[in-house]
Amino acid sequence: MRYELYYWPGIQGRGEFARLALEDAGADYLEVARQTRGMAAMSRLLESQAVKRPPFAPPFLKAGKLVIAQTANILFYLGPRLGLAPKQEAGRLWGHQLQLTIADWVAEVHDTHHPVAGSLYYEEQKREARRRAENFTSERLPKFLNYFEQVLERNGSRGLVGNKVSYVDLSLFQMIEGLRYAFPRAMTKQERNHRRVIALHDRVAARPWLAAYLVSARRLLFNQQGIFRHYPELDTGNLK
């Protein structure tokens, strides 16, 4: 089946978590909004009265007749089909639980630069962003990294879900990439205490399909419109 992925054309954003799974598996998929008239197709699915089960927001995936929104839900669906998740229920639920924790983490990263409103410019909420980012780098960032380090340590396997690479491992790779871009100083301090997480990141980066994707034109660069943004004044390092 050819999957259709709908997401904003100019940023990695939440869509990237789905892309990494599709790319790592060498799946056949189309980026609809990046094509000519693709944005019109995306808007239609979001706004047309004829769509009975509309998404609240991108990304969403068309898979045959299904339209599936919410990043973690898309990955829950794709995981076993792409060979990137266990097929039995206990493993699927565990992987999904971790993915939802990553989703919470992503929302917190976004709110470091938009703590008041997504509809306002960063410049209109800089003061608030500074306070929130300071809390993020000193408390939340280590808390999330510690959690994933613990999961890798406790379950004694090479990946978060098991010994086979899962879509959750790909998503943790993406978190590290994004956090390095947004908070290089804070991450430099954190990485040495989270060696299992970093080793997993490195193993993911070396996977053949993924490595090819990362150097292709399909992989957008991080930029100041996405979730991970680099504002030096927000990256004061982890001072505590």
Place this chain on the structure above:
Amino acid sequence: MRYELYYWPGIQGRGEFARLALEDAGADYLEVARQTRGMAAMSRLLESQAVKRPPFAPPFLKAGKLVIAQTANILFYLGPRLGLAPKQEAGRLWGHQLQLTIADWVAEVHDTHHPVAGSLYYEEQKREARRRAENFTSERLPKFLNYFEQVLERNGSRGLVGNKVSYVDLSLFQMIEGLRYAFPRAMTKQERNHRRVIALHDRVAARPWLAAYLVSARRLLFNQQGIFRHYPELDTGNLK
């Protein structure tokens, strides 16, 4: 099977979404942290090195050998087992997608009073809270309500997922209850434009098991420690 639900004892919080499903179905379940020494059991599951698949945070559910965390994941698991979700994949994914949208909404409600950090008191972030809450009541609240109103209108059924009541309907009921407590002025203005959502709320409230639960001592009252908090200065109404 007797389910075990783990959540903070003094608040409705995210645990309430799981409770409503268990109560509506008349399921056999135990609130572990509310019992004697229950908090110790909860901490052990969060912190013990012996737990191979630790939750990041409460709530979590023990179901036999499984420990399932993340509210939407708990409901995804419970839904079909409690007769509160379709059994086939398309319907389950659709319901879950809606539940994840509710989870995003819940996080935004929380951040109206804690826009800087969960670890700081409200009084330490009042100025930021005021700005965030103003954006929430004027933009985000109507956006979410419009979305669920649209879903009910477009799919032409009595519930969000189908004609049978689902756990997503129970969660939307809880959103309305919480929002009425936290933002009575803003909600008074919003409700008249969202009659399908309110009608669904009322149908849910009249369900026999749920109605009995809501007047029981098991239903905690909303309070100023939970997700939905009433600070009159944050409820300026929807001025736009």
